[in-house]
Structure formats: C-alpha cells, structure tokens
Amino acid sequence: MAEQEDKAGKSQVVERTCLILRELGRFGPGGARLIDLTERTKLSRPTVHRMLSTLVAEQFVERTRDRGYRLSSQIYELGLNAPSPVGDPARLRPIVQALADDCGDTVYLAMRTGDFSHYLLRCEGAYPIRTHVVSANQTLSLVSTHCGRSLLASLSEDESEQIISRAQTDKRLFGEAEPDGLRDEVEAIRKHGFGWARDVTFIGVAGLTVPVPNPRGSSFLAMSISTIPQRLTKERAEKILPSLRATALRISEAVSGQSGAS
Incomplete structure (x- = not known):
C-alpha cells in the first residue's frame, strides 16, 4: 500500500516514526514499555508495535532486559556527526x-x-x-x-x-x-x-x-x-x-x- 501523505506532502509514516523516537528519547536509557509509548503518542498499539519492530530491525532501537524499548547506540553514533544545537x-x-x-x-x-x-x-x-x-x-x-x-x-x-x-x-x-x-x-x-x-x-x-x-x-x-x-x-x-x-x-x-x- 502506498505511503500516506497529507496535503503538505508530509509522510505520515515518517512523522509517526519521529514521534516514537522523540518519546523514547524522553524516557532515557531506562527505556519505555509498549503501553507507555502508546499512551504518549496516542497511536494504536498495533501501529506502535509495528514501527518499533522495524526500528529494532534497523538497529535504531533496542530491547531492554525487562522487554521495554530504548534508543540504540547507533543513534548516538549518528549524533556525533550532527551539528551542535547551539552553534557558535x-x-x-x-x-x-x-x-x-x-x-x-x-x-x-x-x-x-x-x-x-x-x-x-x-x-x-x-x-x-x-x-x-x-x-x-x-x-x-x-x-x-x-x-x-x-x-x-x-x-x-x-x-x-x-x-x-x-x-x-x-x-x-x-x-x-x-x-x-x-x-x-x-x-x-x-x-x-x-x-x-x-x-x-x-x-x-x-x-x-x-x-x-x-x-x-x-x-x-x-x-x-x-x-x-x-x-x-x-x-x-x-x-x-x-x-x-x-x-x-x-x-x-x-x-x-x-x-x-x-
């Protein structure tokens, strides 16, 4: 099925993925449960689970010992190449x-x-x-x-x-x-x-x-x-x-x- 876009041309899938990543960042190294992310993002449980599974497969997210989710070290590696948010x-x-x-x-x-x-x-x-x-x-x-x-x-x-x-x-x-x-x-x-x-x-x-x-x-x-x-x-x-x-x-x-x- 074709990826949904709104009138401004924004990708709904990318937008939701970014939302999940932002919320995971707020939970820190301890990670978040599936129910936490569902409540915070207001997305359906199947949608959040599907996106998390893809992010885990792509190594942007990893599972915690208590079966939660957190950002992976690959995000940190990407951040090393990002400009400082402050600039000069x-x-x-x-x-x-x-x-x-x-x-x-x-x-x-x-x-x-x-x-x-x-x-x-x-x-x-x-x-x-x-x-x-x-x-x-x-x-x-x-x-x-x-x-x-x-x-x-x-x-x-x-x-x-x-x-x-x-x-x-x-x-x-x-x-x-x-x-x-x-x-x-x-x-x-x-x-x-x-x-x-x-x-x-x-x-x-x-x-x-x-x-x-x-x-x-x-x-x-x-x-x-x-x-x-x-x-x-x-x-x-x-x-x-x-x-x-x-x-x-x-x-x-x-x-x-x-x-x-x-």
Missing part, C-alpha cells in the same frame, strides 16, 4: 552579558552532555566580589553545579535518579550537599521552575538557576546567576528571577532560530 556560543554572549551587566553578578550558560554539564559561557558583572568556581569550557557532573540541578530537573524522575545514583560512587561530586538533599533540590526545581540555593556546591557560593525552555522537548541548556550568599538572599533572588527567566527565553528563541535555519 559566542553569538549568545551579548544576551548573557546583558544579564550580568544588569544584575552585577556572574552568569553562566551550560549545556547537558550525558551525565555532565558543559559550561559554554561565563559572563561577569561589575560586583567586585566574584565566585569563580567554574570556567567556560569546563565540564562537570550534573550533580555538582547549580545549572546541573536545573538540567536534572528537566529530565524524567527515572532518568535523573539514574544519573544521581551513578554519581553516588564518588560522594565528592555532590560538593557540600548530600544525595538526598540534591534530590530535594531537583524536585523543587521541577515543581517551581527555578532553583535557589546557598552553600551547597561550595561554601561561600550561592546560585539562582533556571532551565532554558526547549520547545521540542526536555531542556538541554540551563542558566545560573552566581554570587556570594550574603548577596543572594531569598528576597533578592525573587527580585532578579524574572530577568533570569526572560534571558533564558531569549536564549531559547536564539537557539531555536539557529536550528530552524540549519
């Missing part, structure tokens, strides 16, 4: 620097890479006391930083828990926090959309963080404002949070425009 981070510097100039503190932009957050930009404000605990181009565990906490909160509970559990082999990664305290922080960010904490990554460092919205799925970028605890009180955090959120939205729009143009 330098083009985002004026957006991040504008926030640093406005609040006077250090502003970071980080991107998730597996279990880690890679810091793309660090922009300085005019406040003379600075918290230089992370450098641009440095890569740290997601459990080690304020941006990492936002990125963990953007994942499903199962996937974030897997990352936290893997990190527990080295408690030093958690800084001044305990794993359960980190879990509470991540849950609070998931609930409220931002994180505010002091003396948890390093003594003498406070951070305010938000995930950068991703219209296509989970956030893979996060931003934070970092300064000394005495300067980032709860009241001040509430005051500068709207500016941080507005800047994250500008970053999202710039990155989405980049992806659409590429």
Whole structure:
C-alpha cells in the first residue's frame, strides 16, 4: 500500500516514526514499555508495535532486559556527526552579558552532555566580589553545579535518579550537599521552575538557576546567576528571577532560530 501523505506532502509514516523516537528519547536509557509509548503518542498499539519492530530491525532501537524499548547506540553514533544545537556560543554572549551587566553578578550558560554539564559561557558583572568556581569550557557532573540541578530537573524522575545514583560512587561530586538533599533540590526545581540555593556546591557560593525552555522537548541548556550568599538572599533572588527567566527565553528563541535555519 502506498505511503500516506497529507496535503503538505508530509509522510505520515515518517512523522509517526519521529514521534516514537522523540518519546523514547524522553524516557532515557531506562527505556519505555509498549503501553507507555502508546499512551504518549496516542497511536494504536498495533501501529506502535509495528514501527518499533522495524526500528529494532534497523538497529535504531533496542530491547531492554525487562522487554521495554530504548534508543540504540547507533543513534548516538549518528549524533556525533550532527551539528551542535547551539552553534557558535559566542553569538549568545551579548544576551548573557546583558544579564550580568544588569544584575552585577556572574552568569553562566551550560549545556547537558550525558551525565555532565558543559559550561559554554561565563559572563561577569561589575560586583567586585566574584565566585569563580567554574570556567567556560569546563565540564562537570550534573550533580555538582547549580545549572546541573536545573538540567536534572528537566529530565524524567527515572532518568535523573539514574544519573544521581551513578554519581553516588564518588560522594565528592555532590560538593557540600548530600544525595538526598540534591534530590530535594531537583524536585523543587521541577515543581517551581527555578532553583535557589546557598552553600551547597561550595561554601561561600550561592546560585539562582533556571532551565532554558526547549520547545521540542526536555531542556538541554540551563542558566545560573552566581554570587556570594550574603548577596543572594531569598528576597533578592525573587527580585532578579524574572530577568533570569526572560534571558533564558531569549536564549531559547536564539537557539531555536539557529536550528530552524540549519
């Protein structure tokens, strides 16, 4: 039977296949059950099963030990040849620097890479006391930083828990926090959309963080404002949070425009 197409010429089969792959990506390495994908995609069970069988045969999807499905390592290999979703981070510097100039503190932009957050930009404000605990181009565990906490909160509970559990082999990664305290922080960010904490990554460092919205799925970028605890009180955090959120939205729009143009 000929492949169905809509009036815009889009292939229904390809569209549904992409939908399934996106949903599998949201479930992470733990994978998803057939019923999970049926509920999330709103496709019929036979349709999802048939497409998954083909994706498994083509080695884009693999079965898990508990008879679920997850993306295969071949997807990772393809991704190595894909352009960065951010492009050249330098083009985002004026957006991040504008926030640093406005609040006077250090502003970071980080991107998730597996279990880690890679810091793309660090922009300085005019406040003379600075918290230089992370450098641009440095890569740290997601459990080690304020941006990492936002990125963990953007994942499903199962996937974030897997990352936290893997990190527990080295408690030093958690800084001044305990794993359960980190879990509470991540849950609070998931609930409220931002994180505010002091003396948890390093003594003498406070951070305010938000995930950068991703219209296509989970956030893979996060931003934070970092300064000394005495300067980032709860009241001040509430005051500068709207500016941080507005800047994250500008970053999202710039990155989405980049992806659409590429």
